[in-house]
Amino acid sequence: MKINAWRLLKRICQDAADDGFIYAKAYPEINPRNPLFDFTEPTAMFEDTGCTHHGERAHHAQVFTTHDKGLNPMKYRTTGIDGVLNIYKEKGFTSHDVVAVARKLTGCKTGHTGTLDPDAEGVLPVCLGKATRISDHIASETKEYTAIIAFGTETDTQDASGAVTAVRALSLNEDALRTVILSFIGDIDQLPPMYSALKVNGQKLYDLARAGKTIERQPRRIHIHDIQILEIDWPHTAQIHVVCSKGTYIRTLCEDIGRKAEAAAHMQYLLRTRAGAFSLDNSITLTALKELIEATRLMEAVLPMRNALSAYREAQVDGEAAGRALYNGAPVELTFVRLPADTSDGERFLLLDEHDALLGIYSLDTEGGKLRPVVVLV
Numbered sequence: 001m002k003i004n005a006w007r008l009l010k011r012i013c014q015d016a017a018d019d020g021f022i023y024a025k026a027y028p029e030i031n032p033r034n035p036l037f038d039f040t041e042p043t044a045m046f047e048d049t050g051c052t053h054h055g056e057r058a059h060h061a062q063v064f065t066t067h068d069k070g071l072n073p074m075k076y077r078t079t080g081i082d083g084v085l086n087i088y089k090e091k092g093f094t095s096h097d098v099v100a101v102a103r104k105l106t107g108c109k110t111g112h113t114g115t116l117d118p119d120a121e122g123v124l125p126v127c128l129g130k131a132t133r134i135s136d137h138i139a140s141e142t143k144e145y146t147a148i149i150a151f152g153t154e155t156d157t158q159d160a161s162g163a164v165t166a167v168r169a170l171s172l173n174e175d176a177l178r179t180v181i182l183s184f185i186g187d188i189d190q191l192p193p194m195y196s197a198l199k200v201n202g203q204k205l206y207d208l209a210r211a212g213k214t215i216e217r218q219p220r221r222i223h224i225h226d227i228q229i230l231e232i233d234w235p236h237t238a239q240i241h242v243v244c245s246k247g248t249y250i251r252t253l254c255e256d257i258g259r260k261a262e263a264a265a266h267m268q269y270l271l272r273t274r275a276g277a278f279s280l281d282n283s284i285t286l287t288a289l290k291e292l293i294e295a296t297r298l299m300e301a302v303l304p305m306r307n308a309l310s311a312y313r314e315a316q317v318d319g320e321a322a323g324r325a326l327y328n329g330a331p332v333e334l335t336f337v338r339l340p341a342d343t344s345d346g347e348r349f350l351l352l353d354e355h356d357a358l359l360g361i362y363s364l365d366t367e368g369g370k371l372r373p374v375v376v377l378v
Contacts, residue, residue: 080129083129083304084113084127084128084138084303084305085126085127085284085302086282086283086284087102087283088122088123088283088285089121089124091118095114095124099111102286109129112126113126113127113136114143120271120272121271122272123280123283124275125138125276125278141275141276142225142243142276143245143246144243144273145244145250146239146270147253148238148270149237149265149268150236151169151170151236151238151263154255156195158193158266169235170236172262172263176261181238182227184253184260187223189220189222190220190221193249193251195209196249200215225244226242227241238257251267254267276311277303278303284301306358314352315339315351315352317338318336318338326351329373334371343364345365346365350362357378360375360376
């Protein structure tokens with residue numbers, strides 16, 4: 001028999017819900033706009049992969065063709081994947097490049113969680129589907145970097161790709177240099193660089209910089225949680241590991257360290273090693289992502305939203321008493337919610353339903369006796 005694939009998927013997602021991939025053999029005369037599949041043995045056409053990923057329902061369905069004539073499986077699928085990819089951004093790619101490639105490979109709505117410079121490498125979380133709604137919350141988490149400071153020259157971009165703008169050799173001895181580097185731990189005011197994606201009066205700074213313009217910027221308060229000095233090749237370079245808040249420009253930090261050490265300096269190398277729940281250990285390149293998709297194993301690389309937001313504590317709806325309010329973004333009465341101990345007004349929680357499915361991020365309103373929605377994910 002011939003079945004409209006989209007209706008079939010809709011029924012399966014509603015009835016069997018299912019969290020695994022759906023495999024089907026392609027009908028030879030497949031039409032991408034109205035794909036038909038020949039199910040001569042319906043019970044053998046589906047492979048239930050069981051279904052949960054990191055303890056959370058994946059809420060997606062995809063059709064991959066496996067016809068002997070070699071139809072491209074990436075052209076015939078529906079999408080509904082909500083989660084985050086931990087992409088290892090390689091040198092030479094912009095963050096926009098990575099998002100565009102991920103969008104093309106997965107067919108999902110995509111967005112990243114914080115720009116990495118083209119010459120930088122490392123962790124770049126890419127949100128898929130509804131997870132794009134939480135990108136700002138992932139981006140606000142602590143980040144870690146390994147960087148190499150090169151002493152002797154400053155550049156207009158504050159990294160090795162720019163034109164030299166100042167020359168001044170390092171004269172401080174190694175012990176004094178260590179003291180200068182560690183003095184940046186704590187709250188500091190940092191002036192955003194002209195070569196950055198930050199917008200001022202609706203214009204991106206790097207667009208103005210490329211046009212040869214420099215405008216006044218206001219310093220921004222950031223926090224350096226820790227700096228470890230990994231190696232010093234005095235008086236040429238220093239390799240450091242930085243744990244910092246959102247909004248920290250490591251290029252600017254390198255230049256500022258040089259200036260405080262009475263020398264010129266720029267960032268020679270940058271590797272982001274962690275962004276919130278995402279680390280180098282489980283990151284994958286775009287090439288590896290493509291290979292997983294072609295092998296119908298994409299979900300192995302997708303981290304559920306609940307895991308990506310592990311910095312938040314969890315609250316749970318007690319039974320079904322909250323009713324429809326949960327699914328249309330209305331505040332939830334605290335009488336229907338189980339909260340962890342020692343809560344504080346304004347604290348944000350991941351709200352789960354009675355089946356442990358993530359409903360969204362909610363803020364505690366103690367006086368009003370409610371949890372108020374910040375981001376709704378249903």
